[in-house]
Amino acid sequence: MSNFAATITIIIVVVGAIGLILKKNLLMKLLSLSIVNTATILFFVLVVYRPGDRAPIGPETVSQYADPLPQALVLTSIVINFGVLALSLLFTMVLVKRYHTLDLGKIEKFVKEEFEEEKS
Amino acid sequence: MIGLLAGVTSYIFAGILSLLFSRYRYWFSLLGWLGASSGLAWSVILFRDSGPVISSLGSWGKLGIDIKIDETTLLFASLVVALNLFTLLYLRGRREGTFYALYNFLLTSVYSVAFAHDLFNLYVTIEFMSLVAILLIGYERKAYQIYAGAKYLLISSLAMSLYLIGLGLVYRVGGYLRIGELARSLEGNTGFSLTLGLGLMVAGLAVKGGIFLFSMWLPDAHSYSETVVSALLSGMAIKSGLIGIIRLSELVDWGQLLLVLGAVTGIMGALFALMSDRPKKVLAYSTISQVGYILLGIGTGTSAGILAASLHLLFHGLFKALLFLSVGAAGVGGKDISGAEDLSLPFTSKAGLLVGSLSIMAIPPFNKYFSKALLAEQVNQEWVWLVMLAMGLGTAMYTLKLNWALIVESRTEEFSKNDPSVGAFTVAVALSGFVAWVMLGTTNTVHLFALNHLAVYISIPLVGGLVLLGFGKRFSELSPPSFPFKLDNAMISLFFGFVLIEIILLIV
Amino acid sequence: MEMDNFSFSVKKTFTVIIVSLFGGLTISAVFLGRSPDTARIGRLYLERGFELENISNTVFGVYGMFRFYDTLLELMIFSTAVLGITIFSDLEPSTRTRGEQMIESHVVTASASFLYPIMAVFGLYLAFSAHLGPGGGFAAGVIGGSGILFLALSKGAEEMGRRFNEHTMKRVEYIALVFAMLAMVLGILFPKLIFEDLQGIGVIIVVNMAIGLKVFIGTWAILHFFVKHRGEV
Known part of the structure; x- marks a missing residue:
């Protein structure tokens, strides 16, 4: 059962990755990246999950507890993704303030021109 | 354990204090260096007394996080400490408190990567490294730097997602995160799930480690950022991904995978370096090319091969940082070298370029000769031999091209422009070959200095020079294609x- | 132009094929792998975690005690993100803006003043009780920080920005970080003393409060930065 759930998260990763590559709008790219990261976190928890696991809180006489390790690790990677999102939004903002566009193709063209101009 | 804690805490404190009291930022950074180098000294003594050690942080035993001290750890940590010293001397109190904070945080992360022996700890430290690195890349707020940083951030975040997916698969099969225990639990297991998980993890680390096809963000990021940052990134930051691959190779026998990746990386990097015409771009592509040697070393799978890879990791860090700093101190990093008659470089920069180039071409008493010769000893497949020859030839060609323009054609600046820190670094790099000599012992080195070895290593640059004389014009008309390096x-x-990777792992 | 369209469709096809190949391989690895049972180290964590008298949340035991080094590096990553935002905080506001400066909503204005104290108390509760149930310093800090954002939306971001002295906030933030660092070093060097002889709880709560304070200030710094620059093109 959890295998099917993990499959769905991988499909979300694939969709997010295709969006990350093909969308031309930088903000859409960040949104796709966010989807990929979140789906990855979900995958990490689901892939070791067994149906019927209880939350590992409190010593009770229940036979089946979930593995606490992935849940603890996922907390770390959620914070890391928060940091990545904040910084990528910041960089996008600086680029938009400079060029007044979100289109990556245009930004790449402007950046190249500016570099050539400055260094020649 | 003390070694790691001393380094990490003193770097973090140096960073925080230089934010809070930015007047004394330089002195705090020096203190951080002192703490880290004493931590390294402690680890060296520990290693000398009792050999490779794996210990757990805290007294949690199996439940804690493992750290390992072996040759790789020590060589990489000494690279961190050495680059820290020389870049600090180069900075000489320039830049503001926030820059020093980021600088010390970068050192924290790479220093802790050196000791990491736990798969999730590797993830956290490497992610830390890349977040600090992108802030350093974009520090001057030029639009092209911001773009290069954003590209690095997006690709590396995607890559670390792949790493995490792979980690989930490996953890489900193996049941541990500490590499030592995991290796025991995975012994003899060659299931599809495991192979795929490890493949995903290698793909994630390859993005950080400067491997061709994965690290297409690298040339822009390393050539657009300012000099000290380029030197630190090329010298040590990308090595953290390679350290990760070295640690993973304790788990699995890669077969031909790393050899193929190393060959592709080495040759393509050298080819692009030969085609580009700005010194920093050449050096950035050359970083990709040199990573090829390290991969070949890990790919041989023997412990001596991994030692050669670690030695090369140290030496490449030293001479690449020297080359970046000498180009940057002269302010010619972004200039076109086809018009080198108009450029002028101070004497120290020229000396640094010369010593760095002799090292990168593996001319005998200089440092890279030892690692490359040690690596060549371990290679037992003919095609890898040929690849190494081709890589050596390519390296010699782009280095000679760079040197001809920057040392011979350009003018020499007046004496006052000389940079003493670059001079000191030059001397240190020139002497580091002798350190390797001492470390490898007399029996090994007598063997390495045999006549046929010397003949090969000296004739490669000669042949390279001849080819360059013949076809030099042809190469300078080309320029590396830009489309593989765009974000998408x-x-x-x-x-x-x-x-x-999966095809190679599953079929070959 | 036609050439561009052509190359884009090639790129599209290639991307879909390659990424789907990745997905297919990974999905088959999920199904071909061993069906999950609690991994060996996970079982050890459960056994050892339940032995600790005062800590009933095993997940907290993992990230707050056994693997606290990771958590500290995670805190450093968060601080780096905040530092990045503060480095760029002197960006000039752009002259070109789009849309409304502030969306006035009576619901937000009316509810903020009495919802914020509840959020603050909830954040404090999470920081205090992480060892007993779900919670922890990070969650507490983020809840507190977004509560302030809520308040800022009703009172105006500039007003809230003035109320929090940036300089003092920065000092407090880094002192909290130093505190967490020291706790880590002591916890690694003398784990018996910290976590068992002192019964652990006092230390754990103080460390959680420090992390919570740091994350609270950091979250506010990040959110305030983006609220300040909203609507710029």
């Missing part, structure tokens, strides 16, 4: 590379 295409090539 770099991400496509990441997935393409992953599928390639």
Whole structure:
């Protein structure tokens, strides 16, 4: 059962990755990246999950507890993704303030021109 | 354990204090260096007394996080400490408190990567490294720097997602995160799930480690950022991904995978370096090319091969940082070298370029000769031999091209422009070859200095020079293609590379 | 132009094929792998975690005690993100803006003043009780920080920005970080003393409060930065 759930998260990763590559709008790219990261976190928890696991809180006489390790690790990677999102939004903002566009193709063209101009 | 804690805490404190009291930022950074180098000294003594050690942080035993002290750890940590010293001397109190904070945080992360022996700890430290690195890349707020940083951030975040997916698969099969225990639990297991998980993890680390097809963000990021940052990134930051691959190779026998990746990386990097015409771009592509040697070393699978890879990791860090700093101190990093008559370099920069180039071409008493010769001893397949020859030839050609323009054609600046820190670094790099000599012992080195070895290593640059004389014009007309290095295409090539890895792992 | 369209469709096809190949391989690995049972180290964590008298949340035991080094590096990553935002905080506001400066909503204005104290108390509760149930310093800090954002939306971001002295906030933030660092070093060097002889709880709560304070200030710094620059093109 959890295998099917993990499959769905991988499909979300694939969709997010295709969006990350093909969308031309930088903000859409960040949104796709966010989807990929979140789906990855979900995958990490689901892939070791067994149906019927209880939350590992409190010593009770229940036979089946979930593995606490992935849940603890996922907390770390959620914070890391928060940091990545904040910084990528910041960089996008600086680029938009400079060029007044979100289109990556245009930004790449402007950046190249500016570099050539400055260094020649 | 003390070694790690001393380094990490003193670097973090140096960073925080230089934010809070930015007047004394330089002195705090020096204190941080002192703490880290004493931590390293402690680890060296520990290693000398009792050999490779794996210990757990805290007294939690199996439940804690493992750290390992072996040759790789020590060589990488000494690279961190050495680059820290020389870049600090180069900075001489320039830049503001926030820059020093980021600088010390970068050192924290790479210093802790050196000791990491736990798969999740590797993830956290490497992610820390890349977040600090992108802030340093974009520090001067030029638009092209911001773009290069954003590209690095997006690709590396995607890559670390792949790493995490792979980690989930490996953890489900193996049941541990500490590499030592995991290796025991995975012994003899060659299931599809495991192979795929490890392939995903290698793909993730390859993006950080400067491997061709994966690290297409690298040339822009390393050539657009300012000099000290380029030196630190090329010298040590990308090595953290390679350290990760060295640690993973304790788990699995890669077969031909790393040899193929190393060959592709080495040759393509050298080819692009030969085609580009700005010193920093040449050096950035050359970093990709040199990573090829390290991969070949890990790919041989023997412990001596891994020692050669670690030695090369140290030496490449030293001479690449020297080359970046000498180009940057003269302010010619972004200039076109086809018009080198108009450029002028101070004497120290020229000396640094010369010593760095002799090292990168593996001319005998200089440092890279030892690692490359040690690596060549371990290679037992003919095609890898030929690849190494081709890589050596390519390296010699782009180095000679760079040197001809920057040392011979350009003018020499007046004496006052000389940079004493670059001079000191030059002397240190020139002497580091002798350190390797001492370390490898007399029996090994007598063997390495045999006549046939010397003949090969000296004739490669000669042949390279001749080819350059013949076809030099042809090469300078070309320029490296830009489309594989665009953001979208770099991400496509990441997935393409992953599928390639799986094909090699599963079929070959 | 036609050439561009052509190359884009090639790129599209290639991307879909390659990424789907990645997905297919990974999905088959999920199904071909061993069906999950609690991994060996996970079982050890459960056994050892339940032995600790005062800590009933095993997940907290993992990230707050056994693997606290990771958590500290995670805190450093968060601080780096905040530092990045503060480095760029002197960006000039752009002259070109789009849309409304502030969306006035009576619901937000009316509810903020009495919802914020509840959020603050909830954040404090999470920081205090992480060892007993779900919670922890990070969650507490983020809840507190977004509560302030809520308040800022009703009172105006500039007003809230003035109320929090940036300089003092920065000092407090880094002192909290130093505190967490020291706790880590002591916890690694003398784990018996910290976590068992002192019964652990006092230390754990103080460390959680420090992390919570740091994350609270950091979250506010990040959110305030983006609220300040909203609507710029």
